[in-house]
Amino acid sequence: MYRYDAIDRAFVQDRTAEFAGQVVRRLAGEITEDQFKPLRLMNGLYLQLHAYMLRVSVPYGTLSSVQLKKLAHIARTYDKGYGHFTTRQNIQFHWIKLADTPAILGELAMVEMHALQTSGNCIRNITSDPRAGATAEEIDDPRVWSELIRQWSAIHPEFSFLPRKFKIAVTAAPQDRTAAKLHDIGLLLRRARDGSLGFEVIAGGGMGRTPYVGPTIREFLPAHHLLSYLEAILRVYNRHGRRDNIYKARIKILVAQLGAEEFARQVEAEWEAMDRPSVDAPDTELARIRGFFNPPGFAVLPPKSEVFEGAKADPAFARFVRNNVHAHKQPGYAIVDISLKAPGETPGDATADQMDAIADLAERFSLDEIRVTHEQNLVLPHVRLDDVPAVFATLKAIGLSTPNINLVSDIIACPGLDYCALANARAIPVAQDIATRFADPERAELIGELKIKISGCINACGHHHVGHIGILGVDKKGEEFYQFTLGGSAAEDAEVGKILGPGLPANRVGDAVETLVDVYLRERKDGERFLDTYRRTGLTPFKEAVYAEAH
Amino acid sequence: MPKLIRLHGQAADWANDSFVLVGEEDAVPASGDVILSLARFQAEGAALLDDGRSVGVVLESDQAVEDLAYDLPRLSLVALRFPKFRDGRAYTSARLLRERFGFGGEIRAVGDVNREQAGFFVRCGFDAFEPADGSTPEQWLAAAHRFRHVYQRGADGREPAFVERNG
Numbered sequence: 001m002y003r004y005d006a007i008d009r010a011f012v013q014d015r016t017a018e019f020a021g022q023v024v025r026r027l028a029g030e031i032t033e034d035q036f037k038p039l040r041l042m043n044g045l046y047l048q049l050h051a052y053m054l055r056v057s058v059p060y061g062t063l064s065s066v067q068l069k070k071l072a073h074i075a076r077t078y079d080k081g082y083g084h085f086t087t088r089q090n091i092q093f094h095w096i097k098l099a100d101t102p103a104i105l106g107e108l109a110m111v112e113m114h115a116l117q118t119s120g121n122c123i124r125n126i127t128s129d130p131r132a133g134a135t136a137e138e139i140d141d142p143r144v145w146s147e148l149i150r151q152w153s154a155i156h157p158e159f160s161f162l163p164r165k166f167k168i169a170v171t172a173a174p175q176d177r178t179a180a181k182l183h184d185i186g187l188l189l190r191r192a193r194d195g196s197l198g199f200e201v202i203a204g205g206g207m208g209r210t211p212y213v214g215p216t217i218r219e220f221l222p223a224h225h226l227l228s229y230l231e232a233i234l235r236v237y238n239r240h241g242r243r244d245n246i247y248k249a250r251i252k253i254l255v256a257q258l259g260a261e262e263f264a265r266q267v268e269a270e271w272e273a274m275d276r277p278s279v280d281a282p283d284t285e286l287a288r289i290r291g292f293f294n295p296p297g298f299a300v301l302p303p304k305s306e307v308f309e310g311a312k313a314d315p316a317f318a319r320f321v322r323n324n325v326h327a328h329k330q331p332g333y334a335i336v337d338i339s340l341k342a343p344g345e346t347p348g349d350a351t352a353d354q355m356d357a358i359a360d361l362a363e364r365f366s367l368d369e370i371r372v373t374h375e376q377n378l379v380l381p382h383v384r385l386d387d388v389p390a391v392f393a394t395l396k397a398i399g400l401s402t403p404n405i406n407l408v409s410d411i412i413a414c415p416g417l418d419y420c421a422l423a424n425a426r427a428i429p430v431a432q433d434i435a436t437r438f439a440d441p442e443r444a445e446l447i448g449e450l451k452i453k454i455s456g457c458i459n460a461c462g463h464h465h466v467g468h469i470g471i472l473g474v475d476k477k478g479e480e481f482y483q484f485t486l487g488g489s490a491a492e493d494a495e496v497g498k499i500l501g502p503g504l505p506a507n508r509v510g511d512a513v514e515t516l517v518d519v520y521l522r523e524r525k526d527g528e529r530f531l532d533t534y535r536r537t538g539l540t541p542f543k544e545a546v547y548a549e550a551h
Numbered sequence: 552m553p554k555l556i557r558l559h560g561q562a563a564d565w566a567n568d569s570f571v572l573v574g575e576e577d578a579v580p581a582s583g584d585v586i587l588s589l590a591r592f593q594a595e596g597a598a599l600l601d602d603g604r605s606v607g608v609v610l611e612s613d614q615a616v617e618d619l620a621y622d623l624p625r626l627s628l629v630a631l632r633f634p635k636f637r638d639g640r641a642y643t644s645a646r647l648l649r650e651r652f653g654f655g656g657e658i659r660a661v662g663d664v665n666r667e668q669a670g671f672f673v674r675c676g677f678d679a680f681e682p683a684d685g686s687t688p689e690q691w692l693a694a695a696h697r698f699r700h701v702y703q704r705g706a707d708g709r710e711p712a713f714v715e716r717n718g
Contacts, residue, residue: 007700007712014698022667038637039667121637151712155698157674157705158646161639227703238643239615273651278704285713 044115061089163241204255301332305385348376416456423456425473649676676706
């Protein structure tokens with residue numbers, strides 16, 4: 001993992017001191033809420049329906065045990081004993097007192113964390129692959145580049161007052177676990193024929209009210225030019241992105257309006273005119289950062305584990321392995337996903353006690369590392385096969401052994417009207433209802449991969465556009481209605497879902513999901529996922545079944 | 552008349568502002584230093600410069616610095632307007648003036664200008680400010696130099712972390 005040096009530490013301390021001063025001035029009434037708002041937003045502090053919400057940055061979804069324990073401590077001391085992991089691989093605390101925030105930021109700084117740029121119209125936390133450094137699929141470690149971008153984007157002098165927020169994803173595996181094509185910039189690591197490293201650069205993807213799968217604006221950018229090229233993209237956007245309408249201010253609108261080719265031409269022109277060597281980090285800095293992501297002392301182990309294979313005699317363990325345990329690049333190790341989607345619970349929530357227990361597991365069994373996924377789950381990236389049964393037993397004891405990764409009950413949901421001031425409808429209870437209906441693990445496994453994503457408003461924090469089944473809450477004359485989309489994907493085959501038909505009232509949502517699943521099971525051919533069947537049959541059979549019931 | 556803070560290296564103080572901002576409908580005063588809009592400068596600037604007057608131009612946030620490129624050597628100052636705190640276009644304008652066009656005159660921040668932006672201003676090459684929040688030069692300086700380290704090159708010549716680390 002990356003570790004702060006004296007420079008990084010001083011930087012976060014300076015930031016914390018600055019914000020502490022701003023809070024004091026606000027509490028003393030020296031600045032108004034209006035003046036304070038942009039300042040607190042730059043530090044991740046939102047005013048929500050019931051209280052302040054603090055969003056803490058988990059850089060590219062990577063946590064150490066000590067950091068996760070600190071988050072548990074914050075949940076216990078300053079919140080109601082839990083935290084909410086988000087689709088941006090961050091964590092939110094929903095019940096925060098303004099006066100406590102400087103102390104919380106001080107505690108975070110002690111473990112090399114911050115809430116910097118988790119909000120506001122700036123470059124946000126970098127999204128990356130939760131299996132980075134553990135999967136054999138990747139051609140390079142995306143964390144190296146994510147950390148480079150994290151530093152470059154920290155209080156960037158030119159790009160901290162952009163037209164709108166800005167999100168960058170970095171991935172190096174053919175299977176995209178970052179939703180790269182739905183980011184403002186998606187960076188896909190590639191190797192050229194001569195073996196040199198570079199990026200395919202995607203720009204202008206996004207969700208919200210106008211979803212776009214981002215186009216490729218450059219097939220291959222030599223890796224060492226990353227920062228100057230990003231600077232060129234951001235500069236074109238900062239100058240020409242719309243500022244007259246908040247809903248048309250994201251870069252996706254600019255790219256769509258200009259067309260990908262013209263946008264790319266403008267970026268290239270800016271890049272040509274730039275003094276690139278002054279912007280790009282030198283190779284020594286890349287090497288320094290890379291050094292932090294060297295393999296973390298893997299043991300040499302046989303590829304097969306008797307303990308692991310033997311434990312599969314327990315059907316519950318075998319099911320957990322089938323769904324939550326994935327191949328590791330190092331023989332004798334596995335990647336273990338921890339689902340935060342137990343049926344009936346709030347997707348993405350973890351209690352302080354659970355966080356502590358997971359931190360202990362990571363310390364003992366996962367070389368001290370935890371990852372957060374954009375699908376609101378956690379990962380122990382480096383577990384010895386021999387230890388997986390012990391990890392499973394502990395997870396079971398703390399209620400976190402749900403074997404449903406990528407299954408129908410592994411639902412993404414935003415906080416919705418239960419917390420969020422922007423929401424039109426609730427999202428959490430809808431997710432809870434669906435997950436409870438499909439709580440039978442055998443049935444869920446039979447259905448197979450099915451990604452349901454729920455947003456409580458058009459801002460799409462629950463990624464409904466890219467759900468295999470997407471559900472969007474809308475307000476119709478004071479009543480909650482839910483609009484379904486089918487066929488979306490956030491993966492390498494990214495696609496925006498199509499609207500199924502008129503919105504449904506809250507009490508029909510669960511039945512409609514069951515109907516959609518029934519149609520899929522009826523129609524599917526060998527080995528097809530829900531998404532594959534939908535792509536083959538189109539909307540019609542699903543639509544007929546859901547709306548036939550309405551009569 | 553708005554008070555002006557001017558930066559001198561690591562110091563900042565109140566400055567006497569000899570320039571008069573000429574309103575869009577107003578006539579150019581008979582003598583003295585003036586700041587004109589881009590359109591007024593294009594119409595009247597050459598004559599004023601020929602008379603030996605000191606002239607500055609104020610750019611709105613949607614106006615391109617490229618339009619001034621050939622006139623820059625003749626200008627005493629460029630004022631960049633922030634219609635709103637959150638409109639960040641002028642940061643790019645300032646950097647381009649310094650880094651691409653080599654402008655050595657004053658770059659002045661006008662409009663919704665507050666000390667919370669001071670660090671960004673200084674890093675992008677501004678060296679004069681008309682604070683709208685009643686900030687003093689001392690407060691301005693403290694805000695501008697809040698951070699002991701920076702992570703990118705700007706127009707202020709500060710060494711980014713990746714250079715410090717190699718030093």
